[in-house]
Amino acid sequence: MTGFDAFSSVAALSAGLQSRAFSAPELTQAYLDRIAALNDRLNAYITVCADEAMRQAEAAQRRIDAGQADALTGIPLGIKDNICTSGVRTTCASRMLETFVPPYDATVIARLKAQDAVLLGKLNMDEFAMGGSSQTSYFGGVKNPYDTSRVPGGSSGGSAAAVAAGLCAASLGSDTGGSIRQPAAFCGVTGLKPTYGAVSRYGLVAFASSLDQIGPIARTARDCALLLSAVAGRDENDGTSRALPDVDYLARVGMSLRDVTIGLPQEFFEDYVSEEVRAAVQAAAEHFRSLGATLKTVSLPSLRYAVASYYLISSAEAASNLSRYDGIKYGYRAQTGETYEELIKNTRREGFGSEVKRRIVLGNYALSSGYYDAYYNRAVQIRGRIREEYAALLRECDCILTPTAPTVSYPIGQQENDPVRMYSADICSVTANIAGLPALSTPCGYNAQGLPIGMCLTGRAFDEATLIALADAFESDFSRREAQL
Amino acid sequence: MKYETVIGLEIHAEMLTHSKVFCGCTAEFGGEENTRVCPRCSGLPGTLPVLNQGAVRLAVKAGLALGCEIHPYSAFDRKNYFYPDLPKAYQITQFAHPICTDGAVDIGEKTVRINRIHIEEDAGKLVHDDYENVSLADYNRCGVPLIEIVTEPDLRSAEEARALVEEIALRLKYAGVCDARMEQGSLRCDVNISIRQPGETKFGTRTEIKNLNSLKSIVRAIEYEYTRQADLLDAGRPVIQQTLHFNENHGTTKPLRSKEEAHDYRYFPEPDIPPILLSDADLAAIRDDMPEMPADRLRRYTADYGLPEADARQLVADKALSDFYDAVIAVYPAYKPVASLILVELLRRLNDAGSTVGELRFAPADLAALVRLSETGEISKNAAKEILRTLFEAGGHPDEIAEANGYLMNNDTAAVEAAAAEILAANPKAVAEYRGGSQKVFGFLMGQMCKKLGKSANPQIIRQCLAEALERPEA
Incomplete structure (x- = not known):
């Protein structure tokens, strides 16, 4: 197939389809071939839907031929495996849902299908999206395309690795405390966590309902905007989704940075952040300054409580959300257990991995009577404070620039079994979820070993357009290095 | 009675919405098992509850019907517990911020205070098959909208409790909130009961009798429980705080759970449903719509x-x-x-x-x-x-x-007058007696008239014509 490059942007592929450089079935087959060749090395996909994808590609081609293509018509995408797909199993990378086939499509899936996008398959992740390494999957860990001995980040590690390796043109992930942005940073791609309420959560298997958001991972900020435009907007199926006037997420691309003030909160540049990451993000800040932006050192004092607050709230909600997995209605059921209590105990003991169990125990503890005020309520108070501090910062700044994660990707096995270390590493990403703000991670450099470094732009609620414009401006001057597989 | 009985009620009423409280399934009673369910009310992964605004309006009407304060801000919480009839393993309810509080209902001379009314979802039903030794879950009732009405412990007898339930059921029916069919479970009652020496101001230890579904059961359960608690106190033994089941057949109560540890429901704010905000205009519209x-x-x-x-x-x-x-x-x-x-x-x-x-x-x-x-x-x-x-x-x-059937009366006075003339002519002796002052013969003459005119004649007209003919001076 000519004119096909697995590292093309969505926009370029769409142009290729329109100009008949290649057909939608050809394009889909090319990605399926790459998956067949490379997925074993990365373990990015849990389920590949070759037949369905080809059928969708043919439908897309008819639409293109009819001159009625949308931005994503015929574009091969990957979907994180915690987003429900009708008739295609949705496992959450858990033994508990190994055989679960949803009878309905998540709203985001219905919206992608409405554009005749092609869904290549379901992407690997940390079990129930709990983790930052994509190593807690029941289906085995995901590997980083830039160095397969290293983690791709998590929990949307499959979504990020697949985009970085050209195993899909773009993907959907979900982000509860950094799960889109941190793997995007580790895998050298762009990931956007939208404002809470911008994208319907209907069909996203819940981890922490007040923090979860579905968002795109893609090769460029513009591609993120294309995916976001397709899936965002009010959905009657999700009471927390917001009605917004028609948003053009590309509206600000190309804007002058003269009037843009970028805040650099000092707490995000302390010693816990590795030297190489700090240097790269500071260099990126200087680049924005060279483009005309004003830099401002600011402060987010409550950052020191953010991780604790995040883990208490998210685990409390997770404990409740995951209680439904009892082996009675669907999913895994233990073979032993004389009573109802024994059956659900055994089912949950065998069906959940250890990280999921850790969160359930933590969450139930935080909510239990006698500890509720000391833990859950305190965490909610801190959430309020972090929101206020962000609101104040975003009155004086148009956006906040921070590292996406304190380090680059680390070797598989190095720290996944050290929960405190793992949780602490979320410090740079959790506050956007706590405050419900949009945040975008995009590559800003590579370390000495060639591993990608990500920076994170956090903006005002529902002002994704500014983040996309800034990332786009940075990208056009950035020389990206593709993963060598 | 030796002791004073102190009773408070928790009344669960199913609201008369067309659809369930968080999904579009029908909320009607009945249906074959598991035919009135969808991914949402069966709690499938990824689904979200969407609040039925009709349920909110009915809950407000319940509040208005029971003299409550209606809150412009109320919100949902999750009540977490495992039970096979609860597919999400949590019940969505209003714990911290109920929609209505501080009501009052009069029964006779007495005012009973209503502590709160909150919205919640019903659970499903378990059917135990002892023959096959299995339990089957029917989720048709899952997500049917309920209000729970909680009274203060203001009741002092079984009869008062019965009267209050009757009064509340009647008001809910009138308000169009609930059909209050206790036999179908659309109105159910938990009774909290304690006893104490007359004049004592502190409450005794209470027990809670769950899920009573008839007025008769409420009265019987309270009367039984009074006797049971009184016997304990008389014997110098303490009443233990526990949840009880009332056995209709034996008329006795027994502890519902073998292990009597208190449930820790780990309530926390339901993140999937934004708070209910009611403006003055919303409230006024509901008030105007109140039957x-x-x-x-x-x-x-x-x-x-x-x-x-x-x-x-x-x-x-x-x-x-x-x-x-x-x-x-x-x-x-x-x-x-x-x-x-x-x-x-x-x-x-x-x-x-x-x-x-x-x-x-x-x-x-x-x-x-x-x-x-x-x-x-x-x-x-x-x-x-x-x-x-x-x-x-x-x-x-x-x-x-x-x-x-010939029930229409003959109101043709000419015919009656003619008949009267005939009868008078045929009975000169009776006429003379009447005119001589005997009222008794009037009845006899009436009888003659009716006989002649048949059952369709209007007795009033007959009476009138006859009287007139008799009073008329002889022609």
Whole structure:
């Protein structure tokens, strides 16, 4: 197939389809071939839907031929495996849902299908999206395309690795405390966590309902905007989704940075952040300054409580959300257990991995009577404070620039079994979820070993357009290095 | 009674919305097992609850009906516990911020305070098959909207508890919130009960009797539990705080859970449903839409219609009967005759047949037509009763029944006058006696007249013509 490059942007592929450089079935087959060749090395996909994808590609081609293509018509995408797909199993990378086939499509899936996008398959992740390494999957860990001995980040590690390796043109992930942005940073791609309420959560298997958001991972900020435009907007199926006037997420691309003030909160540049990451993000800040932006050192004092607050709230909600997995209605059921209590105990003991169990125990503890005020309520108070501090910062700044994660990707096995270390590493990403703000991670450099470094732009609620414009401006001057597989 | 009984109630009422509280499934009672379910109410992964605004309006109406304060801000919480009839393993309810609080309901001279009314979802049903030794879950009821009404411990006897449940059920029916069919479980009651020495101000240790589904059970359970607690205290033993089940067959209570550790429900704010915000305009609209309540209807019947208080009360206490009465008088506003026909004749027939107003074979307009015939003198009172019997047994139209059976009275005075002249002429002796001052013979002459004129003659007209003929000086 000519004119096909697995590292093309969505926009370029769409142009290729329109100009008949290649057909939608050809394009889909090319990605399926790459998956067949490379997925074993990365373990990015849990389920590949070759037949369905080809059928969708043919439908897309008819639409293109009819001159009625949308931005994503015929574009091969990957979907994180915690987003429900009708008739295609949705496992959450858990033994508990190994055989679960949803009878309905998540709203985001219905919206992608409405554009005749092609869904290549379901992407690997940390079990129930709990983790930052994509190593807690029941289906085995995901590997980083830039160095397969290293983690791709998590929990949307499959979504990020697949985009970085050209195993899909773009993907959907979900982000509860950094799960889109941190793997995007580790895998050298762009990931956007939208404002809470911008994208319907209907069909996203819940981890922490007040923090979860579905968002795109893609090769460029513009591609993120294309995916976001397709899936965002009010959905009657999700009471927390917001009605917004028609948003053009590309509206600000190309804007002058003269009037843009970028805040650099000092707490995000302390010693816990590795030297190489700090240097790269500071260099990126200087680049924005060279483009005309004003830099401002600011402060987010409550950052020191953010991780604790995040883990208490998210685990409390997770404990409740995951209680439904009892082996009675669907999913895994233990073979032993004389009573109802024994059956659900055994089912949950065998069906959940250890990280999921850790969160359930933590969450139930935080909510239990006698500890509720000391833990859950305190965490909610801190959430309020972090929101206020962000609101104040975003009155004086148009956006906040921070590292996406304190380090680059680390070797598989190095720290996944050290929960405190793992949780602490979320410090740079959790506050956007706590405050419900949009945040975008995009590559800003590579370390000495060639591993990608990500920076994170956090903006005002529902002002994704500014983040996309800034990332786009940075990208056009950035020389990206593709993963060598 | 040796001890004073202190009782508070928690009443669960299923609201009359078309669909369930968080999904589009029908909320109607019944249906084959697991046919009224969807991904949402069966708690499939990824689904989200979306609040039915109709349920909110009905909950506000319940609050208005029970004299509550309605809160412009209320919110949902999750009550977490494992049970196979609860597919999400949490119940969505209002814990910290209920929609209504601080109400009051009068029963006779007594005012019972309502602590709160909150919205929540019903759970499913388990069917235990002892033969196959399995339990089956039916999720049809999952997500049916409920209100829970919590009273203060202001009740002091089983009879008061019964009266309060009756009064609340009646108001909920009038408000259109709940059909209050205890036998179908659409109204259920938990009873909190403790006893103490008269004059004591502190409460005793209470027990909670769960899920009573008839007025009779409420009374029996309270009476049994009083005796049980009194026996314990008399024997110098403590009452243990526990949750009890009332066994209808034995009339006794026994602990519901073997291990009596308190449940820790780990309530926290439901993140999937934004808080309910009610503006003054929202509230005003619901208030305007409030149907007539029992007290208003009673006033209308007594003050406007002049019905005797006892009759008015009897009508109002049965909403279906009262609605039927209103529908009849809307067609033919003969307030008292309609009331008396309904309360005496119709009610007697309903009771004898063991049926309800809803099952009648005729419409309110038919009863209105019947009363009209009777009131205009076109049929006799006895004929009216006969026609009602026919309507009750076979339906039909009163005018046609009257016609077909010859109940229509002959109001042709010329014919009656002619008959009177004939009868007088034929009975000169009786006429002379009458004119001589004997009233007794009037009856005899009336009898002669009726015999001559047949059953369709109007007795009033006969009486009148006969009297006139007798008074007339001899021709």
